[in-house]
Amino acid sequence: MPDTTPRSVYDEDHEIFRGTVKAFIDKEVTPNDARWERDHIVDRELFTRAGDSGLLMFGTPEQYGGAGIDDWRFSAIVDEEFGRAGYASAGLSLALQNDVVGPYFLDLTTDKQKQRWLPGLTSGELVSAIAMTEPGTGSDLSGISTRAVREGDDYLITGAKTFISNGQNADLVVVATRTSEDKHRGLTLFVVERGMPGFERGRNLDKLGLHGQDTSELHFESVRVPLANRLGDEGQGFFQLVRNLPQERLSLAVTAVSAAEGVLARTMDYVRDRKAFGQPIGTFQNSRFLLAELHTEVDIARVFVDNCVSLHSRGELNAARAAKAKYWCSELQMRVADRCLQLHGGYGYMREYPVSRAFVDARIQTIYGGTTEIMKEIIGRDLGL
Known part of the structure; x- marks a missing residue:
């Protein structure tokens, strides 16, 4: 248990x-x-x-x-x-x-x-959203090309964003823009509001999973945004974005380990009830060993994530530790969902079974909020490598 x-x-x-x-x-x-x-x-x-x-x-x-x-x-x-x-x-x-x-x-x-x-x-x-990712720019913030040009007490924003969660529902979108060519001091954040002329939403993207979450393309064509909608000083956007990333990644880690716990619990119920060759499938040695491994890994992940939550609540969580949590727990969630689906056999491939949805919803976890590869890069640099 x-x-x-x-x-x-x-x-x-x-x-x-x-x-x-x-x-x-x-x-x-x-x-x-x-x-x-x-x-x-x-x-x-x-x-x-x-x-x-x-x-x-x-x-x-x-x-x-x-x-x-x-x-x-x-x-x-x-x-x-x-x-x-x-x-x-x-x-x-x-x-x-x-x-x-x-x-x-x-x-x-x-x-x-x-x-x-x-x-x-x-x-x-x-409802709010944040717009960082662009069609030609993923994890590299320095590659952002959406521009904000000062014109009196306004800025004119032109560019495009993609993969924006809450993109259809959002009334307020925090948009990362380029205000100069400086790599780290060239980004500035603005709040673009629903209904501003020139701000258009593209299609609601058709994703592998997370079907109920609206994810959109956003387009900005000379959107006039008042100075009163700038967040902080001009040129501080990069530092503002980086400062909040550990909390975002911890949130994803918390969700990941909890999702793994949920699909594992539902699978335990299934393998106790489902029978093959005259016995519950959970009683076969392969099933017992696999479930023992998954429970152990999830329990260990929970202890680590809880420690990260404690650190964050005290203001002590650093970027590398948050990256470790995001990397490990998102990969674990995907692995647990995959193995639990296997234990369901053919029924696991049927969309009406929750494990099928758990499987497809888990796949994005190692990508958004910073890919596993980016998390390893952050951890490696923290090691002085």
């Missing part, structure tokens, strides 16, 4: 909140998830209902409609429970608001910008 020892990273308040998240998933996600997967987009109501339940933007100060909780562990619990339940599309939609884009609005905004944007982001009435 899985280890049920209480996890010291969370206290009683966190566990009470975990119950709130589970109840939200049962009420708001489970009845709608299949439809979202068919429609290739979650309802906007997912965000407003999450806001009503207190599942968004925990660090928003009270004067802007938030709880003012400076404790990332609450966000980690949201990631865990969506991952464990197998609702990757809806979970990613909320994680983008909480873990990936939210910090830019919390940490880089002026008081006036906070007043404009934080109430809506916290209530879920506003």
Whole structure:
């Protein structure tokens, strides 16, 4: 049986909140998830209902409609429970608001910008996205070519982005642009808002998995963005992006290990019930050995990730350790989903079985947020190599 020892990273308040998240998933996600997967987009109501339940933007100060909780562990619990339940599309939609884009609005905004944007982001009435990746640029931020040219108190933004999660639903898009040719001081971040002339959304991309998560191409044709929509100083975009990447990668690691736990638990139920040659398939030596290996690896990953969550909650998580968590847990999630599908036999290949979806949803985890290869590069450089 899985280890049920209480996890010291969370206290009683966190566990009470975990119950709130589970109840939200049962009420708001489970009845709608299949439809979202068919429609290739979650309802906007997912965000407003999450806001009503207190599942968004925990660090928003009270004067802007938030709880003012400076404790990332609450966000980690949201990631865990969506991952464990197998609702990757809806979970990613909320994680983008909480873990990936939210910090830019919390940490880089002026008081006036906070007043404009934080109430809506916290209530879920506003949905956010971040636009870094371009058709010709992947992990290399220095290759960004979308340009922002100053014109009085405005900037004109021209360029294209792709693979943008929340791209169809987003009202506010943090866009990484080039304002000079300097490799590290040539990037600047702007908030482009829904309805700005020249800002167009392309198609909702047809992906291998995560079908309920809207992922889009975005186009900017001389979009006039006021100076009031710039995040921080001109030329600071590279440093702003790099600073938030460890939290983004930890969020993905938390989701990955939780998803592995979920598919493993569901597979345990299956191998106990499914029989072959007159006995449950879980009782064959190959099944026992494989499940013993997977449980051990997942338990070890959980301990490491919990340690990373503790470090991050104290402001002590560094880029290399976050890269280790993202690399190891995303590869483990993919491996666990693959082996669990194998244990299901032909039924595992049927889309109505959750393990089939777990398999295809896991595949992107080693790519977005920084590929496994980039994670190894970060770790290697930290080793002085």
